[in-house]
Amino acid sequence: MPEGIDPEQGSDGLVYDWNLVDSRRPIVRGDRVTFFDESLRDGIQSPSVFDPCIEDKLRILHLMDSLSIEYVDVGLPGAGARAVADVTALTQEIASSGLKIRPAAAARTHLADIRPIAEISQKTGVAIEVMAFLGSSPIRQYAENWDVDRMVKMTVEAMDFCRQEGLPATFVTEDTIRSRPETLDRLFRTAIDHGATRLTLCDTVGHATPDGVRAIVKFTQSVIAAMGMRKTVLLDWHGHNDRGLALVNAIVALEAGVERLHGTALGIGERVGNTSMDQLLMNLRLLGVIDRDLTRLGDYCDAVSRATRVPVPVNYPLIGADAFRTATGVHAAAIIKAQKKGDTWLADRIYSGVPAGLFGRGQIIELGPMSGLSNVHYWLTARGVEPAPGLAEAIFAVAKASDHTLSDTEIAAIIDRERVGQNAG
DSSP, X not given: OOTTBOTTSOTTOOOBOGGGTTOOOOOOGGGOOEEEEXXXXXXXXXXXXXXXXXXXXHHHHHHHHHTTOOEEEOOOGGGOXXXXXXXXXXXXXXXXXXXXXXXXXXXXXXXHHHHHHHHHHHHHTOOOEEEEEEEOSHHHHHHHTOOHHHHHHHHHHHHHHHHHHTOOEEEEXXXXXXXXXXXXXXXXXXXXXXXXXXXXXXXXXXXXXHHHHHHHHXXXXXXXXXXXXXXXXXXXXXXXXXXXXXXXXXXXXXXXXXXXXXXXXXXXXXXXXXXXXXXXXXXXXXXXSOOOOOTTHHXXXXXXXXXXXXXXXXXXXXXXXXXXXXXXXXXXXXXXXXXXXXXXXXXXXXXXXXXXXXXXXXXXXXXXXXXXXXXXXXXXXXXXXXXXXXXXXXXXXHHHHOSSOOOHHHHHHHHHHHHHHHHHO
């Protein structure tokens, strides 16, 4: 295959892809990457969101499963009675509905937080992964008046309790990306020695750049390798978007050797939010890293948007109202010509870097001041409206004189007006 030609981009080589020239495709140990959805826990920590009712959470859980997302954080039961009830209901739903997604629950490295997880696991008969987190950066240590000996003691107690209860344990260092290597080395070794089978590296405040991601992953891999645990201890990446780098950082973490990536629908979360799970899945699908049915990504995002009352920006990638919508004459004409060739593949890519159909979406052609007459003919044909003499021209004249894209209601009013005029004539 010639350099720059993607075999998935059409048999005629219509797309020359500079992304493939000297590219480093993400490589995962065992060619395997999994996803951990934090929408129902870390995501709803945003001060602007509403904590969804359990009915909405259950619907969102099923949509996650439909996207083959492998893991879900069902909550932090140590937060109180409602959290316990919701975590129990979500875990029971996974079992009773035979969902493939696996539950995890967050906990501080305190037995008071981990004990409710053990109790829910016993009640439901489902193994719940414990995500035991501990702030590890010097700035956090200073604020909390912690020393490393105390942090080690907390880690030992948490990991030993998980092992005693037969719960899979992941050790999560908050603010990993700003933590000293000697502190991380000691905490990681302690956690692994006491039963942790995963380490989660966190960019809790959105500080990381791609170089920082590579460095922290490489360092952690060296600790694991020195312990002879390369094949038994896996790595997670959990990022935030304060610098607008969360998505690219997650992809870089995957390239660097992380096996499991965390994210939330629409990137909801504290401050400016977490890594966007939907954008992550979309990009890894387009990169050829994963191959799964993502036609329900829009349903997933819409459900989270409604349940948390977080509006989707019109220009949001993939699912925003404008993602596949054009009223520009030149762009619309190219799409229309492609469709007239009977080539759906071509029509979906001629003016789009993201093929709409691959994700259950479609191209939308509308009418506005930048439109051409072909937009009007397309609009009428798509809706089964017979273009009487002068109708297309009348609509076109209104569109060109407008300062916005016309709504269907506005166009329908023009059609009605023209019909009345013709009947009167």
